Amino acid sequence: MSFVQTVIKCRAAISWKANQAFSIEEIEVAPPQSGEVRVKIIATGICLTDASASRGKILDVKFPIILGHEAAGIVESVGEGVKSVKPGDHVITLFLPQCKKCEVCKREDANTCMEFFHGSQARGVMDDGKSRFKCKGKEIFQFMGTSTFTEYSVLKEINVAKINPKAPLEKVCLLGCGVPTGYGGSTKTAKVREGSTAAVWGLGTIGLACILGCKNAGASKIIGIDKNPMKEQIAKEFGCTDFINAGDVSKSIEEYLNKKYGMIDYTFECVGTIPTMKQAFKTAALGYGVCVLVGVSPQDEEINLSPIDFLLGRKLTGELFGSYKSVDDVPKLVEEYMEGTIPLEKFITHNLSFDEINEGFELLHNGICVRCVLNYK
């Protein structure tokens, strides 16, 4: 096979500085090097993590940068040694890689590939220390091994999952982050049992997907908690049986929930704040309850909990990307979507064109937007 070595000129949304609007610019995208693939992005979701990163709040992001991580596209070219995909294949971008070589990847029961924290993607570059993007002669950093707010991106082979070409890319892009994170939280991390009770804090994409997982696993009571009353209706469409407006509860929410519902088997924190994490933990049944932390709190914050709770059998865990092994499991989730088990359409409340990216980020604050998908031409 011969390897394409052309530079592609295309448009990308650049974040030049923290807290600035995205600026659509012409960029140069270098050809994929050994173990890398160049992907034409077709559609990308906007996730809260992109918003936090654009404010410079997480993952030590360096500017200027091309953000975005929840996308689907078509492989345009591949570098030397790439075996799992070829030009023309349909792929989903993976912020959580699966290298299949590190100590974590080699285990059956773990998914947090060491490349995520220790690989070049954590430094915003490729393995040779360089980014594959340039704009106005300046190197532009890459984001989470994906950088999807561009018409073409270069990713490592370990950051893409080859999927069924019949799947609509503008829908299955959601399987690059939010939906697997919440859905796997209940079905894979907690392994919710039939007939059980669950409570979910935060009814954004992650919390709603978590509710869907609880429902598909056969939970009999699924309590959704949000401070935004507009979330009640959509949560019920996903299988939430009881909605609690956090703003209406004046005393401790854990006491309120325990009094109203008794022992709760599973609790899920899908907001990303320390107070809601504590509430979720303290609501899980003493003796056997399991609390799963899914939300991401600011990097420098810590949580205080009493060891007595652990001694009494309350369990606390957390997860990244729904505990899924990304390269292996995302294609299977695409099939679940095709079979109707995971109705991705229900999460997509807004569709915009790539040019409207700034409007897309504004929608994150309007209270009714669950996912906004940006479509590239």
Ligand SMILES: NC(=O)c1ccc[n+]([C@@H]2O[C@H](COP(=O)([O-])OP(=O)(O)OC[C@H]3O[C@@H](n4cnc5c(N)ncnc54)[C@H](O)[C@@H]3O)[C@@H](O)[C@H]2O)c1
């Ligand atoms: N673990 C992972 O792998 C992973 C991956 C992606 C995102 N996340 C994190 O998951 C969290 C949720 O993401 P999302 O995209 O669903 O966010 P979102 O903003 O769409 O939803 C958050 C919801 O929480 C609600 N909320 C805020 N404060 C609350 C409170 N005090 N009590 C109850 N509800 C409250 C909001 O009204 C909103 O509906 C974020 O912290 C995000 O960073 C985790």
Ligand SMILES: [Zn+2]
């Ligand atoms: Zn690995």
Ligand SMILES: [Zn+2]
């Ligand atoms: Zn995300």
